[in-house]
Amino acid sequence: MSAFDSAARAELIETMTVASLAAAEAIERAHGRGSVRIKADGSPVTAADDAAEAAIRAGLAQRAPALPVISEEEAERVPPAVSGATFILVDPLDGTREYIAGRVEYAVNIALVSDGAPVLGVIAAPALGLIWRGVAGRGAERLKFSSRNTSPPQAIHTRPRPEGDLLVMVSRSHLDARTETYLARLPRAQRIPCGSALKFCRLAEGTADLYPRLAPTRDWDVAAGHAILAAAGGNVVAPDGTALIYGTPSLRIPAFVAWADPAAAGPAMGG
Numbered sequence: 001m002s003a004f005d006s007a008a009r010a011e012l013i014e015t016m017t018v019a020s021l022a023a024a025e026a027i028e029r030a031h032g033r034g035s036v037r038i039k040a041d042g043s044p045v046t047a048a049d050d051a052a053e054a055a056i057r058a059g060l061a062q063r064a065p066a067l068p069v070i071s072e073e074e075a076e077r078v079p080p081a082v083s084g085a086t087f088i089l090v091d092p093l094d095g096t097r098e099y100i101a102g103r104v105e106y107a108v109n110i111a112l113v114s115d116g117a118p119v120l121g122v123i124a125a126p127a128l129g130l131i132w133r134g135v136a137g138r139g140a141e142r143l144k145f146s147s148r149n150t151s152p153p154q155a156i157h158t159r160p161r162p163e164g165d166l167l168v169m170v171s172r173s174h175l176d177a178r179t180e181t182y183l184a185r186l187p188r189a190q191r192i193p194c195g196s197a198l199k200f201c202r203l204a205e206g207t208a209d210l211y212p213r214l215a216p217t218r219d220w221d222v223a224a225g226h227a228i229l230a231a232a233g234g235n236v237v238a239p240d241g242t243a244l245i246y247g248t249p250s251l252r253i254p255a256f257v258a259w260a261d262p263a264a265a266g267p268a269m270g271g
Contacts, residue, residue, distance in 0.1 A: 200225025
């Protein structure tokens, strides 16, 4: 991000926010239209996924044309090649299973990755009318939106680890055996099932404490939430405490643990 000064970061986060609003609008317009198809990896995709991706790509091409974009649905059609140290990652409809099921826990994820780390992130929740966003070193905030109009941003921050129960965000659709074993070792953990990257947002705004996922996932599922949580005072690391690396040839994150209070990570990691 050496080429991005504070003004450039502020401009880009606004560009990503506008793109997320366009995607949210496209998702709502496409609701209930078309059939569901299953991709090679077994995940579902709908007309809303494709419409949201097209809206985001059009917005970014107009307002940030110099930045390469890697997006989930395009990556299925044309395997992406990560070129350059800085690029944008897009998941146009994260939580497609929740969307199909009629739940509200789906999101639009947009992140800027630089030198292997996410430094800007935007997550929009179309059904909730909320946006969370964060800039590395400059904090995180939440906005309400209706159509393409947004409220003044409200600063958000993570909370210290509580003395009582840990509030642990867990995947509604992808809770795996390794994560179950990890959770079983945590004393006084209260689970909160949730779909999509909204789990990161709950940590970032100070309403939950921990989100572990010890099964593989893709860069675009994690990067925006990672950026927002880190900007809000939290951290996302590999299970052994080392940094996650984005932009590998596989665009895959093997496992992670997200903490609202990074100081709490050591004692509770469990090895």
